Amino acid sequence: MSDPRIAGASVTQFGKHPERTGRDLFAEAGLEALSEAGIDPEDAEALYYGNFMGELAEHQGHQGPLMAEAIGLDVPATRVEAACASAGTAVREAVKTIRNGEAEVVVVGGAERMTNIGTAAATDALAIAADDLYEVRAGMTFPGAYALMARSYFDQYGGSHEDLAHIAVKNHEHALVNEHAQIQKEITVEDAIDAPTIASPLGLYDSCPITDGATAAVLTTESYAEEHDLDAPVAITGTGQGGDNLALQDRPHLAQTPAADKAAEEAYGDADVGPDDVDFAEVHDCFTIAEVFAIESLGFYERGEGIAAARNGETTRDGDRPINLSGGLKAKGHPVGATGVAQLATVAWLLDGSHPRADAVPDSTVGVAHNAGGTVASTTVHVMEVQE
Amino acid sequence: MSDPRIAGASVTQFGKHPERTGRDLFAEAGLEALSEAGIDPEDAEALYYGNFMGELAEHQGHQGPLMAEAIGLDVPATRVEAACASAGTAVREAVKTIRNGEAEVVVVGGAERMTNIGTAAATDALAIAADDLYEVRAGMTFPGAYALMARSYFDQYGGSHEDLAHIAVKNHEHALVNEHAQIQKEITVEDAIDAPTIASPLGLYDSCPITDGATAAVLTTESYAEEHDLDAPVAITGTGQGGDNLALQDRPHLAQTPAADKAAEEAYGDADVGPDDVDFAEVHDCFTIAEVFAIESLGFYERGEGIAAARNGETTRDGDRPINLSGGLKAKGHPVGATGVAQLATVAWLLDGSHPRADAVPDSTVGVAHNAGGTVASTTVHVMEVQE
Numbered sequence: 001m002s003d004p005r006i007a008g009a010s011v012t013q014f015g016k017h018p019e020r021t022g023r024d025l026f027a028e029a030g031l032e033a034l035s036e037a038g039i040d041p042e043d044a045e046a047l048y049y050g051n052f053m054g055e056l057a058e059h060q061g062h063q064g065p066l067m068a069e070a071i072g073l074d075v076p077a078t079r080v081e082a083a084c085a086s087a088g089t090a091v092r093e094a095v096k097t098i099r100n101g102e103a104e105v106v107v108v109g110g111a112e113r114m115t116n117i118g119t120a121a122a123t124d125a126l127a128i129a130a131d132d133l134y135e136v137r138a139g140m141t142f143p144g145a146y147a148l149m150a151r152s153y154f155d156q157y158g159g160s161h162e163d164l165a166h167i168a169v170k171n172h173e174h175a176l177v178n179e180h181a182q183i184q185k186e187i188t189v190e191d192a193i194d195a196p197t198i199a200s201p202l203g204l205y206d207s208c209p210i211t212d213g214a215t216a217a218v219l220t221t222e223s224y225a226e227e228h229d230l231d232a233p234v235a236i237t238g239t240g241q242g243g244d245n246l247a248l249q250d251r252p253h254l255a256q257t258p259a260a261d262k263a264a265e266e267a268y269g270d271a272d273v274g275p276d277d278v279d280f281a282e283v284h285d286c287f288t289i290a291e292v293f294a295i296e297s298l299g300f301y302e303r304g305e306g307i308a309a310a311r312n313g314e315t316t317r318d319g320d321r322p323i324n325l326s327g328g329l330k331a332k333g334h335p336v337g338a339t340g341v342a343q344l345a346t347v348a349w350l351l352d353g354s355h356p357r358a359d360a361v362p363d364s365t366v367g368v369a370h371n372a373g374g375t376v377a378s379t380t381v382h383v384m385e386v387q388e
Numbered sequence: 389m390s391d392p393r394i395a396g397a398s399v400t401q402f403g404k405h406p407e408r409t410g411r412d413l414f415a416e417a418g419l420e421a422l423s424e425a426g427i428d429p430e431d432a433e434a435l436y437y438g439n440f441m442g443e444l445a446e447h448q449g450h451q452g453p454l455m456a457e458a459i460g461l462d463v464p465a466t467r468v469e470a471a472c473a474s475a476g477t478a479v480r481e482a483v484k485t486i487r488n489g490e491a492e493v494v495v496v497g498g499a500e501r502m503t504n505i506g507t508a509a510a511t512d513a514l515a516i517a518a519d520d521l522y523e524v525r526a527g528m529t530f531p532g533a534y535a536l537m538a539r540s541y542f543d544q545y546g547g548s549h550e551d552l553a554h555i556a557v558k559n560h561e562h563a564l565v566n567e568h569a570q571i572q573k574e575i576t577v578e579d580a581i582d583a584p585t586i587a588s589p590l591g592l593y594d595s596c597p598i599t600d601g602a603t604a605a606v607l608t609t610e611s612y613a614e615e616h617d618l619d620a621p622v623a624i625t626g627t628g629q630g631g632d633n634l635a636l637q638d639r640p641h642l643a644q645t646p647a648a649d650k651a652a653e654e655a656y657g658d659a660d661v662g663p664d665d666v667d668f669a670e671v672h673d674c675f676t677i678a679e680v681f682a683i684e685s686l687g688f689y690e691r692g693e694g695i696a697a698a699r700n701g702e703t704t705r706d707g708d709r710p711i712n713l714s715g716g717l718k719a720k721g722h723p724v725g726a727t728g729v730a731q732l733a734t735v736a737w738l739l740d741g742s743h744p745r746a747d748a749v750p751d752s753t754v755g756v757a758h759n760a761g762g763t764v765a766s767t768t769v770h771v772m773e774v775q776e
Contacts, residue, residue, distance in 0.1 A: 021521065047631075055443040059524065061516040062471035065647075065765040066634045076629035076651075077766070078477055081467045083450035089466055093481055100488035128449040133409065136447065241464035243435075246454045259453075263464075377453040378465070 004098040004106070004219040005232035006384070008037025009345035014213040014333030015182040018116040022051070022058055023070040025214035026111040029338075030071035033107070037218040038230055044218075045103035047077040048094040050086030050110030051337035056125040057117050071216075073107065081337075083129035084286060086110055087215070088340030088371030088380030094219055095239045095382075104224040108344075109216030112335035122210045126336070129374040131247035142286070143207055145248060145375045147199035150289040152254035154201070157304030161201045164288040165192035166310040168205040168330060171285065174317060175327025177357075182211050182333030206288040211333035215342040222387075234348045238271025238383030240264060246377045257376035260297030264370070264381045268299075271383035275299030278383075279364035280321060280350060282343035284372040285328040294370050295323060298381070317360060325350060325360050340371035340380060347384045392486040392494070392607040393620035394772070396425025397733035402601040402721035403570040406504040410439070410446055411458040413602035414499040417726075418459035421495070421604035426618055432606075433491035435465040436482040438474030438498030439725035444513040445505050459604075461495065469725075471517035472674060474498060475603070476728030476759030476768030482607055483627045483770075492612040496732075497604030500723035510598045514724070517762040519635035530674070531595055533636060533763045535587035538677040540642035542589070545692030549589045552676040553580035554698040556593040556718060559673060562705060563715025565745075570599050570721030594676040599721035603730040610775075622736045626659025626771030628652060634765045645764035648685030652758070652769045656687075659771035663687030666771075667752035668709060668738060670731035672760040673716040682758050683711060686769070705748060713738060713748050728759035728768060735772050 010032035012025050026049075034041050047068045054060045064077035082089040087110035094108040114122045127136045130145060153159060169189055175181035187205060195204035225232040242262030245251050268274055275298060283294035296306040300321060309315045315323035326332045326346040329339060347367035349355040358364075369382045398420035400413050414437075422429050435456045442448045452465035470477040475498035482496040502510045515524045518533060541547060557577055563569035575593060583592035613620040630650030633639050656662055663686060671682035684694040688709060697703045703711035714720045714734040717727060735755035737743040749755075753774045760767045 052449060053443070055441070055516055058520060059516055060520045061440060061469060062518075062634065062762050062765065064470055065631045065762070066519065068631055069633045069638065075631055077631045078481070078629075079469045081449060081469055082452055093466070093484075096481075096484050096488055096490070100484060102484070128443055128447055130450075131454065132446060132448045241466075243453045243456055243463055243465045245457045246450065250457065374450050374453070377450065 002098065002221040002223065003235040003237050004095050005222055005225045006234045006348040007039055007218045007220045007225060007230050007232040008033045009217040009348055010036060011180045011215045011342050011345050012213050013180055014211050014335060016115045017212040022054060022111045022113045023066055025212065026067050026109060027070040029214040030107060030109055030216040033216040033218050039105055039218055039220065041072055043105045044073050044075055044107050046075050046097055046106045047073055048090040048106065048108045049077060049079050050090040050340060051079055052081060052083055052086050052112060053125040057113050082378040083373030084336045085340060085371045085373030085378040085380055086337045089378065091340055091344055091382055092239050092241055092380055095236055098219055098221055104221050106219045107216060108219060108341055109214065110338035110341050111214035112337040113212050114210045114335065115212050119210055134247045134249060143199040143202055146287040146289055147202045148248065149254050149375065150201055153289060153292065156255045157307065159307035161193060162189060163307045163311055164206050165189045167288040167291050168192045170310045170316050171324050171328040171330040174325050175331035178327050178332055181327045181331055182209055183331045202287055208286050208329040208334040211335040213333060213335035213338050215338045215345055217341055217344055233386050234351045234384050235387050236382055237385045238267040240266030240270060240381045242379045244377045246374060248375055256303065257293040257297050259376050260294060260370065260372060260379040263379040264298050267381040267383050273366055273383060277366050278321065278368050279366050280325060280361050281323055281368040281370060282326055282346050283323055283370040285324060285330050286334060291323060293376060298368060298370060322361060343369035343371060344382060351384055351386050390486065390609040390611065391623040391625050392483050393610055393613045394622045394736040395427055395606045395608045395613060395618050395620040396421045397605040397736055398424060399568045399603045399730050399733050400601050401568055402599050402723060404503045405600040410442060410499045410501045411454055413600065414455045414497060415458040417602040418495060418497055418604040421606050425606040427493055427606055427608065429460055431493045432461050432463055432495050434463050434485055434494045435461055436478040436494065436496045437465060437467050438478040438728060439467055440469060440471055440474050440500060441513040445501050470766040471761030472724045473728060473759045473761030473766040473768055474725045479728055479732055479770055480627050480629055480768050483624055486607055486609055492609050494607045495604060496607060496729055497602065498726035498729050499602035500725040501600050502598045502723065503600050507598055522635045522637060531587040531590055534675040534677055535590045536636065537642050537763065538589055541677060541680065544643045545695065547695035549581060550577060551695045551699055552594050553577045555676040555679050556580045558698045558704050559712050559716040559718040562713050563719035566715050566720055569715045569719055570597055571719045590675055596674050596717040596722040599723040601721060601723035601726050603726045603733055605729055605732055621774050622739045622772050623775050624770055625773045626655040628654030628658060628769040630767045632765045634762060636763055644691065645681040645685050647764050648682060648758065648760060648767040651767040652686050655769040655771050661754055661771060665754050666709065666756050667754050668713060668749045669711055669756040669758060670714055670734050671711055671758040673712060673718050674722060676718065679711065681764060686756060686758060710749060731757035731759060732770060739772055739774050
């Protein structure tokens with residue numbers, strides 16, 4: 001089994017593109033990824049594609065073949081949907097396809113168009129990632145759900161809105177050098193604390209924005225990369241996926257994310273690394289509290305200790321293990337069906353010593369991407385490593 | 389690589405269940421499949437699940453973890469969507485997962501709830517399987533699209549509505565012994581010809597009904613089956629998937645389905661069999677003309693010759709190669725996200741000599757399932773064989 005190499009990756013400008021269709025956004029990302037990879041598109045053998053709310057936002061299902069056509073590929077194209085973890089889950093299927101020898105070149109990506117329907121309709125569309133019968137009909141939306149989880153965390157382990165504010169400040173700071181980020185704006189802890197409340201204790205700066213965008217990556221085998229003399233030093237060496245009950249009410253604990261624990265354990269085992277080996281990570285901070293859950297599930301912190309990481313400067317650019325150097329979902333933006341592959345792209349760029357952004361984490365060798373869906377009912381974790 | 393064995397399968401009653409939720413339907417199918425398999429649910433390691441219009445019909449995305457919970461599984465759960473080929477595509481990912489050694493037991497299934505929103509809304513929801521910008525906004529629905537394809541076929545190769553009527557008569561006849569079928573009603577060629585026109589040349593009996601239903605199958609490795617002394621004589625020995633441009637206008641030919649040609653070629657190659665080895669098949673007859681495309685793409689007939697197969701009695705129960713012994717989508721019903729696995733279940737039952745329905749095709753050893761999405765922009769083909 002060959003661990004897939006990341007031969008090329010691309011991310012569109014994240015932000016508001018209400019006038020651009022999903023296919024237009026994905027075409028930009030997919031064509032650029034193929035071009036960057038230096039791979040003849042004729043060699044691509046499959047497309048795995050993440051999208052979440054196309055049915056509601058664009059009246060468009062069956063996007064797999066649509067997106068293959070958009071980037072000129074005549075290949076089997078499969079859309080995978082796991083809410084905000086759609087693209088991470090697509091990566092997992094793409095990795096499987098490379099590993100079992102079915103294909104030498106696989107394109108994986110995702111796109112989401114959200115701003116065209118407006119914030120209220122987008123919030124309603126996002127809610128279908130929760131349990132309609134037992135959560136949505138009772139009035140739950142995602143800010144409310146994560147607010148419940150944050151309250152539970154504070155109650156169980158301690159912590160405050162000010163701790164969360166440090167996460168927002170850090171991710172806004174990180175996004176300042178990410179040209180694709182939706183929000184490039186420095187904020188202070190006071191800004192975050194004083195911002196309007198969305199769902200107590202979460203305020204405006206605890207929540208990621210509504211985002212349009214697309215991303216794609218080209219995966220290939222080590223032997224294909226060697227044969228074609230590709231610059232593809234980064235491999236996906238570990239993949240993991242975990243699930244949990246969809247509704248919060250069906251879980252024993254609101255302040256832990258066992259789906260992510262399981263995904264991390266599987267991915268680390270697959271890659272034969274441990275949390276201490278990881279130099280940096282991109283994690284799913286749809287809300288600031290979600291970054292805390294993520295870094296605890298990834299084993300970087302004990303339960304109850306992740307809350308202080310940003311405040312202590314441990315997860316900032318200059319910290320021991322930077323988290324969300326892209327700006328995270330918080331500042332980079334979160335086109336939900338694309339996010340998992342955008343994380344993959346960021347990690348690959350940061351690990352690839354020849355990439356301009358690699359100076360953010362010099363000499364790093366192991367990076368991780370953590371992508372979560374719903375209130376972490378679906379999670380994928382991927383370990384990436386620089387290969388000799 | 390181990391070819392997955394089908395250890396158990398289940399199909400709910402197909403029909404109108406507007407009062408039952410998708411999770412309720414899937415729970416019935418999934419629990420019954422696990423029970424029939426005689427496998428401890430704790431041993432299941434993944435769920436692949438097909439669903440198409442849950443966002444529109446049930447305001448519910450992210451159904452993977454929801455459905456895992458519904459059948460008591462704590463496993464990674466992935467929803468795959470390829471319109472009406474969603475479940476066939478889920479099978480393909482499940483096969484991959486068994487073959488590359490990632491799991492010993494995988495549940496694959498699908499569900500669709502359609503009648504609760506009424507026929508007009510269901511027709512509109514089905515339309516998102518076509519290209520919204522270039523087809524749906526121009527007024528296209530699927531009966532219209534397949535009518536165009538039928539006209540093109542008649543124009544290119546000959547054939548008439550009466551030929552199609554024989555397909556409807558055959559599939560209605562076949563469904564009479566399928567207790568799960570939505571429609572158990574014998575019809576005549578005259579009935580089909582005299583029925584109201586839906587989109588000329590297609591009439592009421594050329595079109596499958598709107599259906600609620602669910603299905604599941606339990607796949608396992610040969611070694612697991614042996615170790616646990618399971619009755620699982622049927623293996624999935626070949627898998628293939630093909631894609632095409634989503635919009636009809638972007639294709640060179642309206643009377644051929646190259647996505648299915650490619651899927652068939654790959655599946656046959658994978659299984660090392662040819663069309664002549666196939667004893668019977670379940671194919672995607674969402675409209676009668678689609679059965680013609682399918683049996684030509686599967687290599688059972690030359691282009692232009694599939695149209696006469698039913699009329700000549702070659703694809704009836706007593707013919708040389710029976711097609712759609714379940715009644716097909718036409719009479720069994722078509723809960724779109726479930727159909728691909730329902731086909732798999734039918735083929736497994738017919739091949740398994742100990743199953744009551746196996747007398748339909750005595751001594752058969754090779755069966756095929758052909759599942760198509762949209763106007764055959766996505767297709768999967770699976771070859772199943774009785775193992776010694």
